[in-house]
Amino acid sequence: MTRRRFAGDTLVIASHNAGKVREIGDLIAPFKVRAVSAGELGLPEPEETGLTFVANAELKALAAAQAAQLPALADDSGMSVDALDGAPGIYSARWAGASKDFGKAMEKVWKAVAEKGAEPPFGAQFVCALSLAWPDGHVESFEGIIPGDLVWPPRGDQGFGYDPMFLPRVNSETRTFGEMPASEKHAISHRALAFRQLIDACFG
Numbered sequence: 001m002t003r004r005r006f007a008g009d010t011l012v013i014a015s016h017n018a019g020k021v022r023e024i025g026d027l028i029a030p031f032k033v034r035a036v037s038a039g040e041l042g043l044p045e046p047e048e049t050g051l052t053f054v055a056n057a058e059l060k061a062l063a064a065a066q067a068a069q070l071p072a073l074a075d076d077s078g079m080s081v082d083a084l085d086g087a088p089g090i091y092s093a094r095w096a097g098a099s100k101d102f103g104k105a106m107e108k109v110w111k112a113v114a115e116k117g118a119e120p121p122f123g124a125q126f127v128c129a130l131s132l133a134w135p136d137g138h139v140e141s142f143e144g145i146i147p148g149d150l151v152w153p154p155r156g157d158q159g160f161g162y163d164p165m166f167l168p169r170v171n172s173e174t175r176t177f178g179e180m181p182a183s184e185k186h187a188i189s190h191r192a193l194a195f196r197q198l199i200d201a202c203f204g
Contacts, residue, residue, distance in 0.1 A: 006132065008070070009033060010033070011028060011033050011036075012035075012037070012038060013072075014038050014074035015075060017160075026182065026186065027195050041068055043064055044063075053090055053129035054129040054143060057075060058131040058133065058141055059074075065135050068135075069135045071134050073131070073133075073198075075129070076128075076129045076131075077128035077191065078126075078127060079092050079161075079166060080124060081124045082118075083118035083122060087112070089127075092162065096161075105161075109162070113150065121149040123147070124150050125145050125146065125147050127143065128189075130144075140202055142198045144197070145193070146188065146190040146193065147168070148167050148168040149167050151176060152165065155179050156175070156177070158180055159182070173188075
């Protein structure tokens with residue numbers, strides 16, 4: 001399948017989440033592409049009506065690309081917990097409530113796992129879908145998944161979201177994403193895995 005190449009110098013990051021915008025901006029910086037966020041452009045946040053990470057990423061990327069008349073990159077990501085049948089999944093941000101309080105979201109996840117009576121290790125996955133859309137409606141999408149386990153209490157103040165309670169199953173790692181410097185997390189994360197696919201297909 002022939003992929004469309006990105007040939008511009010400006011890319012809209014279709015997100016109002018400062019943590020995601022920062023991470024994606026760091027990842028595209030080596031390609032001399034200027035990143036502007038949907039928030040900076042005053043673009044509205046579309047309702048996420050998709051039933052998968054990819055569907056929601058495509059919806060957000062297309063909305064931003066058509067509103068800004070520039071190529072736009074959207075991320076839809078979250079944590080899926082085995083004991084919770086994949087929840088919070090695509091609703092990961094909603095578990096944090098209107099105030100985006102991920103401290104409370106992590107407590108909610110841990111309480112739900114405890115109520116299920118699950119036995120450790122508490123398997124989970126971080127999933128990231130990236131969609132690159134153009135104003136004419138063309139979209140390229142990619143998905144990265146990293147397995148891990150939940151830990152309690154949360155550890156570390158790096159990253160964002162559920163990072164402090166997620167211990168990746170990579171290279172016998174003993175640190176949560178919340179304890180890793182950004183450069184180390186970028187090397188192995190679900191977002192990095194999806195991003196490598198995007199770069200190979202559309203930027204490389």
